[in-house]
Amino acid sequence: MAPSKYAGVALACAGVFAGVAHAGGDAARGGLLYSARCGGCHSIEENGAGPRHLGLIGRRAGSQPEYDYSSALQASRIVWTRKTLNEWLANPNELVPANKMVVQLANDARDRADLIEYLSVATRESDR
Secondary structure: OOOOOOHHHHHHHHHHOOOOEEOOEEHHHHHHHHHHHHOOOOOOOOOOOOOOOOOOOOOEOOOOOOOOOOHHHHOOOOEOOHHHHHHHHHOHHHHOOOOOOOOOOOOOHHHHHHHHHHHHHHOOHHHO
16 A cells, blocks of 8 residues: 555654553554554545544544545444544444445554544644
């Protein structure tokens, strides 16, 4: 897979988050995982093959403006929290059958915790 044009963003963020590890995960490692596993379709700032992630935590699934979500995700009534993100990353098709993201990117609990920690910090709109 070709590197995403956003790969450098996650790597730069990983440098900013170096040493920021919480019981829930390691944001620096999560940034590297985000770049490697998610960056081909997603970015924090822009919609691509997948929706942008800015403002993700606390947002209702399927509600990012200017992105064409599956009707299944729009109807899911899920709000993105650490818990729902953990379930989604473990198996998106199990959480919401017939959604567009059927790839499992984080089977490992540590990987999910690190990705979620990164997303909880990097996607905050108040930091922009």
